[in-house]
Amino acid sequence: MERVVDPLLLRHRWETDWSIVIAFVLMVALFGLAPFAVYPVFLMEVLCFALFACAFNLLIGYVGLVSFGHALYFGWASYLSAYAAKAWAWPPELAVLIGTATAALLGVIAGSVAIRRQGIYFAMITLALAQMMYLVALRVKLTGGEDGIQAVPRGRLFGYFDLSNEMTMYVFILVVVLAAFLLIYRIINSPFGEVLKAIRENEQRTISLGYKTDRYKLVAFVLSATLAGLAGSLKAQVFQLASLTDVHWAMSGDVMLMTLLGGLGTVFGPVVGAFVIIAMQNYLAPFGQWVLVIQGVIFVVCVLVFRRGIVGELANALRVRL
Amino acid sequence: MFEIFGIPSQALFGQLLLGLINGSFYALLSLGLAVIFGMLNIINFTHGAQYMMGAFAAYLLLQYVGLDYWVALVIAPILIGATGILIERLFLQHLRKLDPLYGLLLTFGLALVIEGLFRNYYGSSGMPYQVPQSLQGGRNLGFMFLPNYRAWVIVFSLVVCFATWFAIERTRLGSYLRAATENPTLVRAFGINVPRMVTLTYGFGVGLAALAGVMAAPIYNVSPQMGSDLIIVVFAVVVIGGMGSIMGAIVTGFVLGIVEGLTKVFFPEASNTVIFVIMVIVLLIRPAGLFGRSA
Numbered sequence: 001m002e003r004v005v006d007p008l009l010l011r012h013r014w015e016t017d018w019s020i021v022i023a024f025v026l027m028v029a030l031f032g033l034a035p036f037a038v039y040p041v042f043l044m045e046v047l048c049f050a051l052f053a054c055a056f057n058l059l060i061g062y063v064g065l066v067s068f069g070h071a072l073y074f075g076w077a078s079y080l081s082a083y084a085a086k087a088w089a090w091p092p093e094l095a096v097l098i099g100t101a102t103a104a105l106l107g108v109i110a111g112s113v114a115i116r117r118q119g120i121y122f123a124m125i126t127l128a129l130a131q132m133m134y135l136v137a138l139r140v141k142l143t144g145g146e147d148g149i150q151a152v153p154r155g156r157l158f159g160y161f162d163l164s165n166e167m168t169m170y171v172f173i174l175v176v177v178l179a180a181f182l183l184i185y186r187i188i189n190s191p192f193g194e195v196l197k198a199i200r201e202n203e204q205r206t207i208s209l210g211y212k213t214d215r216y217k218l219v220a221f222v223l224s225a226t227l228a229g230l231a232g233s234l235k236a237q238v239f240q241l242a243s244l245t246d247v248h249w250a251m252s253g254d255v256m257l258m259t260l261l262g263g264l265g266t267v268f269g270p271v272v273g274a275f276v277i278i279a280m281q282n283y284l285a286p287f288g289q290w291v292l293v294i295q296g297v298i299f300v301v302c303v304l305v306f307r308r309g310i311v312g313e314l315a316n317a318l319r320v321r322l
Numbered sequence: 323m324f325e326i327f328g329i330p331s332q333a334l335f336g337q338l339l340l341g342l343i344n345g346s347f348y349a350l351l352s353l354g355l356a357v358i359f360g361m362l363n364i365i366n367f368t369h370g371a372q373y374m375m376g377a378f379a380a381y382l383l384l385q386y387v388g389l390d391y392w393v394a395l396v397i398a399p400i401l402i403g404a405t406g407i408l409i410e411r412l413f414l415q416h417l418r419k420l421d422p423l424y425g426l427l428l429t430f431g432l433a434l435v436i437e438g439l440f441r442n443y444y445g446s447s448g449m450p451y452q453v454p455q456s457l458q459g460g461r462n463l464g465f466m467f468l469p470n471y472r473a474w475v476i477v478f479s480l481v482v483c484f485a486t487w488f489a490i491e492r493t494r495l496g497s498y499l500r501a502a503t504e505n506p507t508l509v510r511a512f513g514i515n516v517p518r519m520v521t522l523t524y525g526f527g528v529g530l531a532a533l534a535g536v537m538a539a540p541i542y543n544v545s546p547q548m549g550s551d552l553i554i555v556v557f558a559v560v561v562i563g564g565m566g567s568i569m570g571a572i573v574t575g576f577v578l579g580i581v582e583g584l585t586k587v588f589f590p591e592a593s594n595t596v597i598f599v600i601m602v603i604v605l606l607i608r609p610a611g612l613f614g615r616s617a
Contacts, residue, residue: 066423113602116609120365120422121561125605128558131551132598139591249554253430260427292438299431303424304416 019320020185023268031174040170041238046278047177048235053258053270054184055227060256061265062188063220064200065115068123069130070228070255072110073103075247076133077229082149082242083142092155092163096176096233103229104222106133111221115214118203127249134247148243152236163237173234180227185267187223196220228255257295260302263309268322272310327588334587335466341583342576343472343541346479347373347534349575351556352563353483354530356571357490360503361523364414364425370553371436372528374546375402376535378440381451381544391454391540398536399529406528410521433550440546448543475537482533483572490568499523558601564614574612 034043052074059065081099084090090098114125137143144150154163163169187193198206199213206213236242245251254277262273277295284291302309308316315322351369358366366372379398383389389397409432417425453471460469490496502509502516510516535549542548563574578597586593604612 066426068426113605116605117561120359120426123423123426124365124557124561125601127554128561128598128601131554131558132595135595135598249550253434256427256430289438289442292441293435296431296434296436296438299434300413300428303428303431304413307424 017321019315019318019322020267023322027268027271028178031178035167035170040166042278042282044170044173044238045235046275047173048231048238049255049258049274049278050271051177051180051234052228052231052255053262053274054181055224055231056255057259057264057266057270058184058187058227059220059224060259061269062193062200063196063217065217065221066123066256067114067126067221067224067252068256069110069126069128069249069252070225071247071249071251072126072130072133073106073225073228074232074235074251074255075137075242075244076106077103077232078236078242078246079137079143079149081233082152082236082240085155085237086149086152089153089155091159092157092172092237095155096230096237099233099236100226100230103232104226107222107225107229108218111218111225115217115221127252130247130252131249134244134249137244137247143242143244146244148241149236150241152240152242154237154240169238173238176230176234180230181271184227188267192216192219254295257299257302259309261298261306261309263312263315263322264307266309266311266315266322269309269311276310329587331465332467337583337587338580339466339468339472339476339583340586341580342476343579344582345576345579346476347538347552347575348556348559348579349483349572350479350530350534350537351553352559352571352575353486353568354527354534355556355560356565356568357486357530358524358527359565361499361520362410362414362418362425363422364417364429365422365557366524366527367426367429367553368409368432368436369429369528369531369556370549370551371433372402372406372531372549373535373538373552374440374549375405375436376532377451377539377542377544377548378444378535379532380536380539381449384451391536395533395536399532402532402535403525403529407521407525409528410524414524415517415521433553437546437550444546446545446547448545448548451539451544453540471540475541479534479537482530486530487568487572555597558597562597562601562604562611564611566611567613570611570613 031043031047052070056067056070059067077099079099080102081095084098085092085095110126110129113129114122117125138145154169156162157168157172161168161172163172188196195206195211195216198209198211199216203213232246235246258273258277259270260273261276262271263269280294281291284294306313311322351373355366355369358364358369376398379401380391380394383394383397384391413428413432414425417428457471457474460467460472462468488496490499498509498514499519502514502519506516538548559575559578560571562578563570565571578600581600582593582596585596589596592599
């Protein structure tokens with residue numbers, strides 16, 4: 001029997017997207033050279049949040065699911081990663097792994113509840129679940145409540161690389177984040193990713209084509225939660241700190257803003273968005289609550305007149321995929 | 323004094339009363355959300371901030387203009403409702419053709435702006451607001467002590483809820499509203515100004531939030547972040563009840579408030595998570611919500 005293949009899909013599958021390759025090389029070069037000019041801790045923060053935003057974008061940009069509770073995976077992963085490194089004295093690689101695994105588990109549980117409703121309800125459910133786990137974090141002993149987990153030791157990676165050295169830490173974070181970035185790119189360009197995009201465009205039709213969309217959505221949700229958890233785990237290692245800020249709903253709002261500003265459903269948008277927002281939060285920190293106001297204004301402007309985001313607008317102007 | 327299940331009646335009924343009070347606010351807020359969602363197809367994330375603005379309006383009217391609680395109860399919802407109308411005209415009307423999720427993002431952004439501004443000027447600490455003279459004190463019911471103000475909040479919010487239900491389900495204006503929810507194009511063809519109705523509906527929903535805020539001012543402290551945590555609980559309430567029915571939103575609000583109050587008596591550790599747990603259970607058993615129609 002002859003298989004019918006969409007010629008557009010074929011073209012897409014085999015041709016190299018040169019714009020993406022060039023942008024990726026540029027990104028690697030920038031992050032490779034930047035620590036000689038910019039404070040590495042700031043760059044590591046950007047990298048962690050870039051990964052967080054990319055994970056979030058996987059869900060909102062490619063499946064069309066708006067999770068309003070991604071702080072849940074980011075925050076709890078950072079707690080477990082910090083706790084393992086501090087209380088159990090686990091090496092960094094295992095601490096990051098257990099944090100990520102925690103996020104995956106939470107993603108399975110929260111995801112299977114949340115995908116029972118669509119659209120606006122999905123957003124409210126994910127937000128409510130995250131708030132529940134925030135209240136849990138406020139009470140249980142493991143998280144240290146209001147104090148959080150402070151002074152997490154940085155340890156030796158694989159028993160060899162000393163992460164208390166800022167540059168060694170930077171290389172570790174950069175390698176992990178770039179690997180995760182490529183993984184996400186691979187996911188969205190796989191046959192699985194094509195089904196996700198089909199669900200985004202028209203879920204009913206995808207069901208009628210014989211796909212069990214709930215399973216696809218759940219897998220995408222868990223992948224997104226897991227990668228968000230990886231970002232949170234790394235962040236805990238970099239800052240040697242896990243705190244309530246990481247699980248609060250404001251964190252879910254931050255990652256949403258980064259993705260929206262950078263460009264929903266673009267490959268590089270979340271990275272650019274993370275850079276802009278983190279830079280803004282750092283430089284405007286002395287202005288206190290005005291940061292909140294400015295972030296709110298950016299939200300409003302993005303939704304009203306700038307829905308493609310920075311990278312989306314750029315890609316549109318250059319007529320390339322980015 | 324007597325005991326029920328080993329709990330002194332004073333404590334049990336005290337928490338029950340507190341539960342009813344919380345339930346009143348859940349009902350008023352989820353009612354407003356449901357009305358707005360019905361007409362605009364938007365989840366109004368700014369609702370918590372507008373509730374907070376209502377409380378602040380009462381506080382500021384008293385501090386700077388000398389207008390007491392009763393005047394604030396009328397003026398604050400009108401003022402804040404008017405800002406709602408402004409928001410609808412300026413922003414929300416442009417989102418009508420877009421995915422409803424953009425409405426959620428935009429109202430979330432607005433909530434950040436409002437909360438940030440208030441925190442900037444009033445800090446994060448709460449400010450007390452006196453219970454009005456005429457409602458101070460309380461009465462002893464034999465099994466518990468009932469403060470007058472709390473009784474007033476429960477009775478008044480019941481009245482407001484049922485008046486809203488009546489207006490939407492039983493009057494001519496309400497029937498236009500419901501028709502416009504179902505099919506706006508057709509209703510417009512009959513010569514009814516649907517966009518204006520949408521604007522006024524948003525203003526009304528916001529006014530309800532502000533009214534809840536004024537009523538909350540003497541019970542909780544007036545503070546910039548009083549709305550943001552509450553609104554997330556109200557979202558859970560809305561998910562449990564489903565936004566398809568006005569009565570559903572009211573009943574769910576009150577019932578969940580009572581359940582929360584009772585949890586505080588029997589399992590205090592679980593009292594602030596119980597509503598979320600109920601939400602999960604409802605989603606597993608009846609994904610469309612208790613009163614919802616599946617979308």
